[in-house]
Amino acid sequence: MALPVPSERLGLRRSIVANQMLLTAATLIGVTVSVLTRQVIDGAVFFAGAAVIFAGVVAAMLAPWERLPRWMMGALPIADVLAIALLREAAPLAGLGLLWAFPAIWVGMVFGVRGVVSISVVVTAVMIHQALVVDGQRFTSATLVLPFVIAALSSMSHFTARRAQAQRELLEKQSAELRRAVDRARRQEDLVTEVLDAVDFGVTRVTPSGDFTVTNAAHALLLNTTDAFGREVAVFSADGSTIIAPEASPLARARAGEVFEGELVWYGSPGEDRRALSITSRRLPASDIGEAGGVVVSRDVTVEEQARRAREDLVASVSHELRTPLTSIIGYLDLALDDPSITGPVRDRLTVAERNASRLLELVADILAMSTTSREGVGVDLDLRATDLSAVVRAAAESIAPRAEDHGIRVSVVGEAEALAVVDARRVRQVVDNLLSNAVKYIPRGGAVEVAVVCDVRSVAIVVSDDGPGIGPGEQARLFERFFRGDAVRNSSTHGSGLGLAISRDLVRAHGGEITVRTAPGEGAVFTVRLPRDSREGL
Structure with a gap:
């Protein structure tokens, strides 16, 4: 039979000591009552049996059960069965045969079916032997009922132990699976953290209560709202000049549960070292436990915005400089076409020049119109x-x-x-x-x-x-x-x-x-x- 693992052997030692102490306590009560009621017939045999049980509790506490073979553990309940037989023989009317329940329960729990059969056979043999040989013992129904009760108790202990063992193994498997799941989740969390910290855009999760969690390093850098002197940095809208109140900032709106896409804001006042951020807030799908919150993604678009503004300024400047000479060219072409002295071939060439100049003027007008409007449509003067x-x-x-x-x-x-x-x-x-x-x-x-x-x-x-x-x-x-x-x-x-x-x-x-x-x-x-x-x- 395979030896139990150390943790099982330690638990087995505790069960041996506990069972032996309970048996000793019950024996002490039985011995005391038997002596006081003068039911002891043979004192030497009676006290010899009691001494064996008392010695058993000492052996249970002192024996190195962790190092002994498993079969050695059966010696203690066998000694207890024989000691109880001596007590029962020396005091046949004291009813001390019930003490066999303690070793029977322990044997059924530890040694399984073989232990149940063994102790049932031993108790039955002792009962029959004493009924036939010992004076004061008669062959009655108790001769067969008591061994049956002992066998039943031992069997119940065996099945209970098996069920407990199965539950313990299931719990150990579940515990191992849970540990693997926790390790896997921890590795995934570490991987996600490493990936998020490696990217150059900020990511943070917003809980349903508005708290920020799972924030990467870029988020802290991009959305730092204080300057080098610890002063609050002003936040401006996409035009770079309209200041945004703290309660209307993208982060405050995201914490309030608002959803928006590509919100452009400027951190820092005009003329200072400022940065432009494109901020997106989205809601996460709801989970089984309720609202899952949202996620805020921020990206530094300062270079792109500065390049766009520089391009628009250049386009507007060039277009404005082209518009005046083009208007003058078209005017003079119109005057030339109105001259009746212009011949047919020359008129055709002037018409082509006037048509192309008009198309170029339309293109310049479109570019100028584009440069005066922003992506949000602001900057357009309307005469309503x-x-x-x-x-x-x-x-x-x-x-x-x-x-x-x-x-x-x-x-x-x-x-x-x-x-x-x-x-x-x-x-x-x-x-x-x-x-x-x-x-x-x-x-x-x-x-x-x-x-x-x-x-x-x-x-x-x-x-x-x-x-x-x-x-x-x-x-x-x-x-x-x-x-x-x-x-x-x-x-x-x-x-x-x-x-x-x-x-x-x-x-x-x-x-x-x-x-x-x-x-x-x-x-x-x-x-x-x-x-x-x-x-x-x-x-």
């Missing part, structure tokens, strides 16, 4: 007045009609006869002109463009649709990016700056509205401009 948008649309259609006829394209206006709204008529006309110009420019000859004006209680929609080739899914997401031109446009002879739709979106958003597109390859395109009835409410 009550305007009939149907009249604005009809005027734009009439203006584009000659050019559309040259391309063989039909332009029609449908919808409301009058659509009043408080808008900047000049800016809305610029948006409609851009949409009509794109439609006429990019759909094939023989196509059709329809402009519809649709009203409801709160808004007015201007819908420009065409039956052209449509726009692919890969390009739709970038339609409103500045300087973006699709592959089909770049590969054609059609010219364009890629600024018209971006400028139109900024102008519409400045009114508190939105511009959307619905298109698919081969199904044309539908651009919808939705403006509030009173744009002053959205400002």
Whole structure:
């Protein structure tokens, strides 16, 4: 039989000592009562049996059970069984045979089925022998019932021990699995921490209560709100000049549970060493235990923002310097074309020069318009007045009609006869002109463009649709990016700056509205401009 592990041997030693002490205590009570009631027939045998049991408790406490073979442990319960037999023989009427329950229970627990069978056989043999040989003992029902009870107690102890062993093994397996899971989770946490600390953007988790946890090193550096002297650093909005109150800062909004994407803020006052951060706040999926909180990601975009501003300043400066000489060139070309003395070939060349100069002036105007607006549409001065948008649309259609006829394209206006709204008529006309110009420019000859004006209680929609080739899914997401031109446009002879739709979106958003597109390859395109009835409410 295999030896138990040291922890099991230590537990076995404790069970031996505990069982022997209980047996000794019960024996002491039995001996005392038997002596006082004068039920002892043979004193020498009686006290010899008691002495063996008392010696057993001493042996249980002093014997090195951890180093002894397992079979040696059976010697103690055997000695107890024989000692109880002596007690029972010396005092047959004292009922001391019940003491066999103690070694029987322990043997069944430690030695299993073999121990149950062995002690049952030994107790039965002793009972029968004493009933036949010892004076004062008779063959009664107790002769067979007591061994059966002892066997039953030993069996119950055996099954209880087996069940406890199975539960212990299960707990040990679960404990080992739990330790492995904890080790695995700790390794994963260390790996995640190392990865997060290695990246150059800040990541932090926000608990449902608004506390920050799992913060990486970059987050602490990027969102440090104090300068070298311990003073609070001011936070500014995307324009770099509008200060943001502490309760309206991106971190405060994220702690309050708000969700936003790519929020641009500046840390530091103008003229100081400041940094621009793009901050995103998202909610995490809810778990079984409830709300999971959110995550805040911050990225340093100072270099990109400085480069963008420098580019816009350069573009605006160059465009402004080009606009004046171009206007002068076009003016002189118009004067030359009005001269009746100009011959046919010369007039044709001047017409080509005037057309190209006008296109260049339009491009410069688009670039200037782009440089005066930001990505949020701020910086656009609006002259808001009550305007009939149907009249604005009809005027734009009439203006584009000659050019559309040259391309063989039909332009029609449908919808409301009058659509009043408080808008900047000049800016809305610029948006409609851009949409009509794109439609006429990019759909094939023989196509059709329809402009519809649709009203409801709160808004007015201007819908420009065409039956052209449509726009692919890969390009739709970038339609409103500045300087973006699709592959089909770049590969054609059609010219364009890629600024018209971006400028139109900024102008519409400045009114508190939105511009959307619905298109698919081969199904044309539908651009919808939705403006509030009173744009002053959205400002």
